[in-house]
Amino acid sequence: MSVPEGLPRQRRGIAPQMLGRYPDWNVLEQSRHWDDKTREVVMKRVESPPHILFFTEDEAETLKAYCDTITYQYTEPRIPVLSFIDEKLLEGRLDGYQYEDMPDDRDAWRLVAAGLEYSARAEWAAESFARAPEALREDIVAAFADGLLRGGPWEQLNVKRAFKLTTKHICQAFYAHPWAWNEIGFGGPSYPRGYAAFGADHLLDRERWEPKEEFVLDPVQDTKARGID
Amino acid sequence: MHRLVRRGSLAMPKDNDSPFLLDQHKRGLQNLDRMARYPKTAPVDLAIVGAGAGGLVLAQRLARAGWKIVVFEKGPFWDPDRDWVSDEAGSHPLYWTDKRIIGGSDPVEMGKNNSGQGVGGSMTHFAGYTPRFHPSDFEVRTRDGVAVDWPISYWDLKAYFERVERELPVAGQDWPWGDPHTYPHGPHPIAGAASVAWRGALAHGVEMRAGPVAITNGSFGNRPHCIYRGFCLEGCKVNAKASPLITHLPDGIEHGVEVRADSMVVRVEVNDAGDRVTGVTYVHEGREEFQPADAVAVCGYAIESPRLLLYSTSRRWPNGLANDHDQVGRYVMVQGATQVAARFPTELKMYKAPPPEVSSEDFYETDESRGFARGFSIQTIGPLPIEWAAHVLADGHWGAALREYMRDYNHWTVLGVLCELLPAPDNRVTLAGERDRYGMPVARFDYSLGENDKKNIAFGTRILEEIWEGADAQETLKIDRYAHLVGGCRMGFTPEDSVVDSSHKAWGVDNLFVVDGSVFATQGAANPALVIMALADRCADLLKGKRSTAAA
Numbered sequence: 206m207s208v209p210e211g212l213p214r215q216r217r218g219i220a221p222q223m224l225g226r227y228p229d230w231n232v233l234e235q236s237r238h239w240d241d242k243t244r245e246v247v248m249k250r251v252e253s254p255p256h257i258l259f260f261t262e263d264e265a266e267t268l269k270a271y272c273d274t275i276t277y278q279y280t281e282p283r284i285p286v287l288s289f290i291d292e293k294l295l296e297g298r299l300d301g302y303q304y305e306d307m308p309d310d311r312d313a314w315r316l317v318a319a320g321l322e323y324s325a326r327a328e329w330a331a332e333s334f335a336r337a338p339e340a341l342r343e344d345i346v347a348a349f350a351d352g353l354l355r356g357g358p359w360e361q362l363n364v365k366r367a368f369k370l371t372t373k374h375i376c377q378a379f380y381a382h383p384w385a386w387n388e389i390g391f392g393g394p395s396y397p398r399g400y401a402a403f404g405a406d407h408l409l410d411r412e413r414w415e416p417k418e419e420f421v422l423d424p425v426q427d428t429k430a431r432g433i434d
Numbered sequence: 435m436h437r438l439v440r441r442g443s444l445a446m447p448k449d450n451d452s453p454f455l456l457d458q459h460k461r462g463l464q465n466l467d468r469m470a471r472y473p474k475t476a477p478v479d480l481a482i483v484g485a486g487a488g489g490l491v492l493a494q495r496l497a498r499a500g501w502k503i504v505v506f507e508k509g510p511f512w513d514p515d516r517d518w519v520s521d522e523a524g525s526h527p528l529y530w531t532d533k534r535i536i537g538g539s540d541p542v543e544m545g546k547n548n549s550g551q552g553v554g555g556s557m558t559h560f561a562g563y564t565p566r567f568h569p570s571d572f573e574v575r576t577r578d579g580v581a582v583d584w585p586i587s588y589w590d591l592k593a594y595f596e597r598v599e600r601e602l603p604v605a606g607q608d609w610p611w612g613d614p615h616t617y618p619h620g621p622h623p624i625a626g627a628a629s630v631a632w633r634g635a636l637a638h639g640v641e642m643r644a645g646p647v648a649i650t651n652g653s654f655g656n657r658p659h660c661i662y663r664g665f666c667l668e669g670c671k672v673n674a675k676a677s678p679l680i681t682h683l684p685d686g687i688e689h690g691v692e693v694r695a696d697s698m699v700v701r702v703e704v705n706d707a708g709d710r711v712t713g714v715t716y717v718h719e720g721r722e723e724f725q726p727a728d729a730v731a732v733c734g735y736a737i738e739s740p741r742l743l744l745y746s747t748s749r750r751w752p753n754g755l756a757n758d759h760d761q762v763g764r765y766v767m768v769q770g771a772t773q774v775a776a777r778f779p780t781e782l783k784m785y786k787a788p789p790p791e792v793s794s795e796d797f798y799e800t801d802e803s804r805g806f807a808r809g810f811s812i813q814t815i816g817p818l819p820i821e822w823a824a825h826v827l828a829d830g831h832w833g834a835a836l837r838e839y840m841r842d843y844n845h846w847t848v849l850g851v852l853c854e855l856l857p858a859p860d861n862r863v864t865l866a867g868e869r870d871r872y873g874m875p876v877a878r879f880d881y882s883l884g885e886n887d888k889k890n891i892a893f894g895t896r897i898l899e900e901i902w903e904g905a906d907a908q909e910t911l912k913i914d915r916y917a918h919l920v921g922g923c924r925m926g927f928t929p930e931d932s933v934v935d936s937s938h939k940a941w942g943v944d945n946l947f948v949v950d951g952s953v954f955a956t957q958g959a960a961n962p963a964l965v966i967m968a969l970a971d972r973c974a975d976l977l978k979g980k981r982s983t984a985a986a
């Protein structure tokens with residue numbers, strides 16, 4: 206079990222896999238307090254995630270499985286991480302730098318898709334990365350994180366940097382999504398309302414509309430204790 | 435003895451009406467319909483490349499002195515109401531995200547972390563810290579035997595620091611470090627996350643102060659008060675945090691500044707002899723245009739200013755404009771900006787209140803017992819969720835552990851160092867083979883740390899850990915990173931050691947100036963924006979009476 210015991214199920218709104226520390230916090234209920242432009246941008250993310258156009262069907266199948274593994278999203282509701290990455294790459298909204306020993310981000314992603322399939326078949330004797338069981342995918346990803354994948358498409362990449370690049374894009378998409386804000390208790394957009402209560406340990410530590418945390422656990426100790434890291 | 439600045443609204447600047455030209459209820463500029471439009475057929479007095487910290491201060495000052503000025507800006511003309519969002523991912527357009535190749539043994543990641551675009555430049559999404567340099571920063575060769583001295587001193591800039599601090603305006607406690615001074619606005623209240631850091635510092639014997647931040651904390655023309663919403667790095671939708679878009683451009687427009695947004699300058703042109711520039715060639719809506727000018731000021735920041743000069747070749751300047759001695763693009767510096775996050779049992783919600791809150795300059799100066807030259811500052815930061823995920827990824831977590839660390843977001847708070855890293859000739863900008871959408875070669879930036887740099891970062895990181903121990907943190911988590919960019923067209927004493935002289939004039943070209951962060955000879959351990967603005971203010975003072983000479 207890789208979710209801590211007792212982690213509450215979401216009661217209001219949606220959290221990824223309906224788990225989170227703030228079960229009654231639905232940030233979207235606050236949207237009438239946001240400025241119009243921000244509301245438009247954030248609601249579009251929730252209501253109409255982009256279609257996959259940049260990646261081929263095969264690449265998308267592999268990369269969805271990869272994104273699920275990185276974000277530990279093995280059940281619905283899932284944040285459609287790959288859709289947002291696809292849109293970013295399609296529109297060329299890159300991050301402003303490329304390591305000298307890496308290809309363009311768009312090529313790097315395609316090579317990672319090919320590389321995961323290559324390694325799954327060549328080294329793990331799996332039918333494919335996309336359809337491999339979760340535990341096997343985690344083994345392959347662990348080797349990717351450590352820069353240990355070799356051969357085939359990996360020869361065209363700095364493997365560690367490719368892991369860094371793809372996980373960065375994945376987190377950019379995942380933690381931009383209001384469902385993730387529900388899970389972690391982030392207040393979301395705060396213009397024009399702002400905060401008066403920004404203290405700690407005293408009366409003014411939360412606004413009346415802010416959520417209460419219902420489950421507390423030190424992740425450093427817990428992930429060590431359960432050996433999941 | 436330092437002079438006390440009077441607090442609050444009494445100290446309004448006298449020769450910059452920008453705060454009154456804004457509207458209390460609308461964030462965009464209100465005088466755009468009065469903006470000058472100069473013809474492309476006759477030379478203007480000055481063409482400025484880049485509408486950032488340096489460019490817009492220079493423009494406003496010289497416009498007040500009667501100069502006709504066009505500012506070229508690659509990015510859009512922002513209207514914060516229309517264009518900016520209270521959202522991390524949605525703020526991507528604020529950053530300079532055109533490709534740059536990075537190399538060296540310690541490559542520096544670019545984009546969101548260090549470069550902006552659009553009218554206002556990088557300050558539209560800077561954090562807001564506006565410390566001064568210390569007097570020692572201008573003479574590190576003399577004092578510490580490292581790097582180089584500047585050809586100017588703290589005392590040449592002091593009056594300009596004071597003037598710009600009043601215009602931003604800067605809020606903070608009385609400042610005990612460097613040249614002790616006071617600020618026009620009082621300190622902002624401290625949020626829970628930052629107060630924990632302060633407590634740890636106290637326990638460890640480190641002095642902290644609130645500020646200095648360029649965020650209004652009192653009435654200031656038509657700029658509203660900060661609402662402590664914490665999205666400073668996404669662009670302030672309130673107009674509480676300073677950027678030259680609101681602190682200098684409104685007054686500049688009133689005095690005849692024209693800004694041409696969405697206009698990328700691709701070449702600075704020279705006369706046949708190559709001793710004078712004649713204007714700039716720029717790309718607007720896919721078309722190349724030429725604007726003649728009697729003088730040109732390049733203000734594109736530490737990567738773009740060198741790139742533009744390197745690409746502006748001619749018969750006289752085969753290796754790039756003002757580059758007789760292979761100095762253009764060299765000595766680019768960043769600051770070591772390692773951050774250490776700490777976990778506490780209570781919720782701290784570091785996303786509230788401006789990320790820049792309290793800082794310490796206790797370790798700023800050289801202390802020989804530490805085993806390295808120069809020092810560092812300590813500052814609070816409050817990463818939003820996506821940025822926090824970068825910390826968690828850097829610590830090596832993914833999958834179930836990533837999600838679990840992220841669920842704990844509200845229990846963490848972050849302190850960072852800003853270590854002065856020394857200039858090195860091979861930390862430089864060159865032109866890569868690949869071209870961008872304007873047909874210009876992409877910049878390549880190589881960076882490698884030196885021994886002194888590594889010791890400084892390691893020492894600073896240890897102090898952060900100790901502060902968190904002092905605060906009884908349960909866990910800590912470290913991310914190594916860099917912040918800020920300066921150098922690349924440094925100011926110096928001779929054409930052999932620099933690109934511009936002490937008045938910002940390029941060696942070998944009579945009417946070309948560089949006025950931005952790229953002229954820094956050394957980096958200090960202070961954030962650069964205030965220094966850049968003060969330099970631009972001083973440069974304008976030197977140029978002011980010389981319109982005819984520059985234009986002769």
Ligand SMILES: Cc1cc2nc3c(=O)[nH]c(=O)nc-3n(C[C@H](O)[C@H](O)[C@H](O)COP(=O)(O)OP(=O)(O)OC[C@H]3O[C@@H](n4cnc5c(N)ncnc54)[C@H](O)[C@@H]3O)c2cc1C
Binds near residue numbers: 790
């Ligand atoms: C996330 C972040 C946080 C920061 N935090 C702080 C802080 O707390 N305190 C601090 O002091 N500093 C901070 N900084 C740094 C500070 O913002 C910069 O040092 C400063 O704005 C640089 O000023 P500049 O005038 O040199 O360049 P900029 O302000 O970057 O302006 C340069 C402008 O020129 C334009 N340009 C470049 N080339 C061309 C061309 N060829 N044609 C047309 N236009 C061009 C660019 O689009 C840009 O708008 C931060 C920066 C970032 C990115």
Ligand code: SF4
Binds near residue numbers: 649660672787
């Ligand atoms: S915290 Fe204050 S200064 Fe920062 S963005 Fe919000 S209102 Fe502006």
